Amino acid sequence: MYTKFDSEIIVRPSEIDINRHVHQSVYFDYVLFARWDQMKRCYKMSMEEFFKRGYSWATKSAYFEFNKPIFLGDKIIVRTWVEGAKQKSVKVCFQILKKETEKIAAEGYFVYVLINAKTGKPENIPEDIIKIYSV
Amino acid sequence: MYTKFDSEIIVRPSEIDINRHVHQSVYFDYVLFARWDQMKRCYKMSMEEFFKRGYSWATKSAYFEFNKPIFLGDKIIVRTWVEGAKQKSVKVCFQILKKETEKIAAEGYFVYVLINAKTGKPENIPEDIIKIYSV
Amino acid sequence: MYTKFDSEIIVRPSEIDINRHVHQSVYFDYVLFARWDQMKRCYKMSMEEFFKRGYSWATKSAYFEFNKPIFLGDKIIVRTWVEGAKQKSVKVCFQILKKETEKIAAEGYFVYVLINAKTGKPENIPEDIIKIYSV
């Protein structure tokens, strides 16, 4: 079992839609922010370092379950953790929690593929990167 | 088998992200636009009519597979169709196709729940609405 | 001269556009967030309290000067202050600063009109609200 990491996000008024709660596509960006934040802060290999080595991460697939609406004024926690890795991809699970109640507002997963930043083609994940994510 | 409907979308420059293709969360909004467009144009019951009857649709879950990046200048087709309905929910599949090549850029599904627009609670889908979607 | 208040924002990866810096329309949302944050935290009258009294604020006009691009990883400060009030409107100036260098990335102003939340029509700003903003 791998470590779960948390990033905190403050909902912004621009993220509220016609239904008066956070618009569904914004959840994508919350998880992306959390991974980007945690890459640097928790895994100690920032996105910039991936770029420097000629790599980037592409989203292969994503799954969302929406349990509770998130409202303006809510502080939320985006919790993510690696569930497993294959030769070219990593599966990352997430939960979006209301900070005050720790209730789950949404959960799901992303499958990310390591790509060559120039060609866009998938690459084998190098040993040292596997190790970085095995915490 | 239910009918598949198409909506056309022109990619906007604001939708392109740091990787120089359409940002992943925008796909959510493309599918939402297509359903909203097709509700009125193809199913002949617009979102506004749902509101008038005190209903709204909430997304229960969503799944995306990203096959090919979409670039600035691409014209795309968002194809959606009902795959099946339960007492309180409808499963809608989608494909996002490049207009020129008809190649699939992304595909997946949404599960939508009919809710009471005031309380936000799920409601049984009335017979006449089931019928409207059974084309 | 009225007090200047600061809100801190962390740039998110989803906000970076094809030019690899923060997309211009996001600046609108940064300022909106700062005002919403400062209404509650600094002026002690939150947006929700305006809603409760049947009011809302609408943007009448806005001006932006873009001085320096903002990059992924930048922490920014959004500084806003009231410059003056008329019978139905308030002019609010803003600066978006890079937190590390205090250099101005963008600056400008918004003119907000107080409206009746139901009718959408402009209303005279009540005395007590004028007072709240006169700090």
Added chain:
Amino acid sequence: MYTKFDSEIIVRPSEIDINRHVHQSVYFDYVLFARWDQMKRCYKMSMEEFFKRGYSWATKSAYFEFNKPIFLGDKIIVRTWVEGAKQKSVKVCFQILKKETEKIAAEGYFVYVLINAKTGKPENIPEDIIKIYSV
């Protein structure tokens, strides 16, 4: 006087905010889309051709007046025209019109600076590009 060009836009549900009309920052993206569309279709020099010559356009400043809210279901016209050019910049005016009534929903201008795509520094606008915009 220079020619005015029109681009048509269909409002998408994701663009509607908590106030039930098009969110203010989206207007930025509507104008950006219109310019991008008109560069290729009307001025016959697409953004891609600017990139190929090592140029890009950066927004120096922007001004918006919001006259009427835009609602879901509205079809809108974004009309833009060059008002004048300096050595390194072009001023472009815009109007956002409701298609049905031709009423002005918003208007304003952008000042764009020609930049070297690699260095990001302003460049003198070459003669042939001045000519392209002088229609």
